[in-house]
Amino acid sequence: DADVTQTPRNRITKTGKRIMLECSQTKGHDRMYWYRQDPGLGLRLIYYSFDVKDINKGEISDGYSVSRQAQAKFSLSLESAIPNQTALYFCATSDSTGVNSPLHFGNGTRLTVT
Amino acid sequence: AQSVAQPEDQVNVAEGNPLTVKCTYSVSGNPYLFWYVQYPNRGLQFLLKYITGDNLVKGSYGFEAEFNKSQTSFHLKKPSALVSDSALYFCAVRDRANTGFQKLVFGTGTRLLVSP
Numbered sequence: 001d002a003d004v005t006q007t008p009r010n011r012i013t014k015t016g017k018r019i020m021l022e023c024s025q026t027k028g029h030d031r032m033y034w035y036r037q038d039p040g041l042g043l044r045l046i047y048y049s050f051d052v053k054d055i056n057k058g059e060i061s062d063g064y065s066v067s068r069q070a071q072a073k074f075s076l077s078l079e080s081a082i083p084n085q086t087a088l089y090f091c092a093t094s095d096s097t098g099v100n101s102p103l104h105f106g107n108g109t110r111l112t113v114t
Numbered sequence: 115a116q117s118v119a120q121p122e123d124q125v126n127v128a129e130g131n132p133l134t135v136k137c138t139y140s141v142s143g144n145p146y147l148f149w150y151v152q153y154p155n156r157g158l159q160f161l162l163k164y165i166t167g168d169n170l171v172k173g174s175y176g177f178e179a180e181f182n183k184s185q186t187s188f189h190l191k192k193p194s195a196l197v198s199d200s201a202l203y204f205c206a207v208r209d210r211a212n213t214g215f216q217k218l219v220f221g222t223g224t225r226l227l228v229s230p
Contacts, residue, residue: 004157040222041222042118042204042220042221042222042223043158043204043220044220045217045218048217058217059217090157090158092157092158099146099208099216100146100148100163100165100208102148102160102163103150103158103160103218104160105157105158105159106157107155107156107157108155108156108157
């Protein structure tokens, strides 16, 4: 979905390095999410934000932090990357019309930690 | 806690044949159910959802899904498969019984391969 842009698309980093993944959206949605995808595990929620002042942990937030710089921007940081954080990371948005509004995903960032 | 099972890692079907991708769920209350599709090097795209009402839900690209409460299933179907339907399909559930924000729980995905 071109309305949700993730940068970079691919990143290789070393253990212990700090890394930031960025997400921006032009959909005007209030709600933003970070997921990670691992083969055989599906998608798991890392953090979510319902507006600029609302940040919440998901099911696997340990080792990650986020910043909601504006309605349109939501970044994910790994303070000290470790190899088991190697995964495909997705940012998603949804509107606030209801709890079951569809998620709109970016194209993902493939992160490799060596 | 809610959970979703997609029992098949891969489904193979010939173009023009009907396809079914299976999904079963577990929730404490009644479910909200979703299907998403992921094409190579892309994010997930919403296909359809069941909230309430008619058990047969129609979605994008000719897909439909049938909610079966007694079997706790929500199988994705299409009458005639296309090669372009080849992708990774995810079922997801949210428990209606819980208040507040409830995360969407995704299955592990089923790869659909449609051969010419």
